[in-house]
Amino acid sequence: MRQLVIDNVEKNEFLVHRDVFISEEILAKEREEIFSKCWLFIGHESELPKPGDFKRKRVGGRNLLFVRGEDGKIRAFYNTCPHRGALVCRESEGNARAFRCFYHAWSFKNTGELHSLPGRDGYPEDFNADGSKDLKEVKRLESYRGFMFVNFDDNAVSLDEYLGNAKEYLDLVVDQSETGMEVLPGIQEYAVRANWKLLAENSVDLYHAMPTHKTYFDIKKSQDPNLKKLHVEGRGVDLGNGHAVMEYEAPWGRPIASWTPVWDQELKEKMDKIKARLIDKYGEERGRRMTEWNRNILIFPNLVINDIMAITIRTFYPVKPGYMEVWGYALAPVDEDGKHRLARNDNFLEFLGPGGFSTPDDNEALELCQEAYTNNKEFEWNDISKGMPRGKENQRATDELQMRSFWRKYKEIMEKSLSKEVVRS
C-alpha cells in the first residue's frame, strides 16, 4: 500500500509525502473520498434573511443554489436545469420568486418545484409526477448555530456528530454576540496557486506567524508604545475527526472586547462593558476566553474559522493540484454600532484578505512550496513533527499538532481508499 503520511509517535516522526500536493490521481481520490463524503460549509444562514433570497455557491466542485424558499426554509439545489442542464440561475445573488432557465424557459419555484414549461402538451399528462423534473435538492443540508453545511453522501453521519468536539469552539465564537452573528456583504473571492491542503495547514499554523508576518508585528509595535515584547503563544488541541484548534494570546486588538491603542477611549469603555457582561453571563474563565483569547479552528477538510483580530470564515477548493479557489467571509455581531463595526472591519483588513498586510504573504509562502515541489523525485517528505516530544497533552499553539490532526484523518481516509484500489487490481 502506498504511504502518504508516516506517523510514528515512538520516534517523534511525522512526515507527509509531497506527492499529495501535485498528483492528479490523488486529487481525483480526494474528490471522491473527501469532497463527496465530508460535511462542507455552504454558507451562513444570515446570508439569506428573507424568503426568496438566494446566492450561488460553488461547494465541493458542484454548482449550487443556496435559497430561502417562500416557505421560509433554506435549501441547496444543484444549479442545473433538469431538462438539458443549463444553469437555471446566472446571477450570483439576489431575491427571486422563481428561477427560469433561459434556454427553453422552464421555470421553477424558489422551493424547487417545476412551475411551468412552454409546450406542456408535448409531454404526457403525468409528466413530473415523480418530481424528477424539479430542481434537484442536496438531500443533506444541516446547520449548526447558523453555519450551514451540505454533504453529498446521503448516508453520512449527522453534522452534529461530525463536528463533535469542534462545537465547543464554534460556541465560543457565536456566544460573543447576544444578538446573533451575521456575514457581511463583500465575500472575498480569490485564488492561490497552490494545493488546497497547504492552506488548511497554514490556517492553524502559529509557528510561521513571526517570520512570515514580521511586517505586521512591526506595525503593531509602532501603534502600541507599551508593547515591549511580542507574545504569541497558547495551546494546540486535537478535536478529533480531523478537526483541530489553536487558542492563544496575541498582541492585536480583538473587536469583541479586547481594546488596543489604535482605538479611542469611547470604544474602550464600550468594550469593557461587553466584557463585563460576557464574564457575568458565562463566568470568569469562559468570559475571558471569549474576549481575550484568539482561536483558529480547522473543521476537516476545508473550513477555517479564525476568531482573531476579527472573525473570518474561510473555505477553499482545489481546481487543480496546484491551484485553489478561496472564499473569505467576515462574521460580526448583528446590530453592532457603526463605529465599533468600522474598527472591527479595519482590524480585519490590516491583516486579512487579498489586500491585507498578511494574507498575501501567506499565499506567497504556499506558492513557493508548490513551486518547489518540482523537486519531489529527489526530496519526498514534509516534516510536521514539531512538538511531538512534548506529548499530546502539552502541545503549544506554535507546535504542529493541529496539522497532524488534519493529516491523520486524511491518512485514514486516503490510504484506505488507495489500498482498496490495489486489492481490486
Added chain:
Amino acid sequence: MTTETLNQVTYQDVVDFLYYEAKLLDEWKLLEWADLFTDDGKYTIPPIGRPDADPREALYIAHDNRRRLQDRAERLLKKEAHVEYPHSTTTRNYHNIIVTDLEKDIIKAECNFTTHRTKREVFDTLVGRHKYELVVENGQLKIKSKKVILHLDSLRPQGKVSLIL
C-alpha cells in the same frame, strides 16, 4: 506639474499628475507616492461589484486612512513583505481620463486603469477604474482620496492585491 495658484489648475495638470503617480508606483517610489496624499488622505478598494458600499456594512479589500496607507507603502519596501520581495515588475496604464470640478476646492478625476504585474514568471493583470478627489496645497496637487474600483468578477486567478493600485 507644479501649479502656481489654485484657480489655474488645468486638465493637463491633472493628467500629468496622474501619470506621475503611476510612474512613482511602477518605480517602487512608494514613500514619494504616500507623500502625494493630504494629511487626511484615503486609499480604498471597495468590494468587487459594490463600489459605493458603506465600509461599516460591507467588507472592503482595502480601507486605508492616511496612517494605514503610509504603513502600506513602508511595509511593501521591506524585504519581509514576502509577496513583493523581490519586487514584482509592474506596468500601470491610465486611460479614459475625465476631469471635472477644476474650478472647485475639490477637483474630481477618474480614469480606467490596467495594471500588469509579473513575478516568478507569473503574469497577472488587474483592471478597473480609479476615482480621485484632488486638492491644491501650497501650489501642489494632492490626493484627498483615491478609490480603486476593480472591474473583475473575482480576484481569480490574480489572488491578491498586494500592489498599490
